[in-house]
Amino acid sequence: LSEYHFFRLFRKVFGISPYQYVIRKRLEYAKGMLIKSHVSISEVALLAGFSDLSAFSKSFRKQFGIAPSALNNCLLS
Numbered sequence: 001l002s003e004y005h006f007f008r009l010f011r012k013v014f015g016i017s018p019y020q021y022v023i024r025k026r027l028e029y030a031k032g033m034l035i036k037s038h039v040s041i042s043e044v045a046l047l048a049g050f051s052d053l054s055a056f057s058k059s060f061r062k063q064f065g066i067a068p069s070a071l072n073n074c075l076l077s
Contacts, residue, residue: 006018023059023063024063026048026049026050027048027059027060027063027064029047029048030044030045030047030048030050030056030060030068031060031064031071033047033048034068034071034072035071041053041056041057041068041069041072044068045057045068056068057069
């Protein structure tokens, strides 16, 4: 199975690229961490595999429509 064939079949089955799938799973993990624990947003970003906090925040907002800090503030209230 060539790399191209794998990417093509993956996109056909899941509707997104393998990279987008991995990012989505990492963001879902991060959201769960923010909801369940009292860990800082920067620590959650690092635990989810993001090296840059701004990239994490941008991806999180794009995926869920809310900033991680806003989610964290809603849960604390």
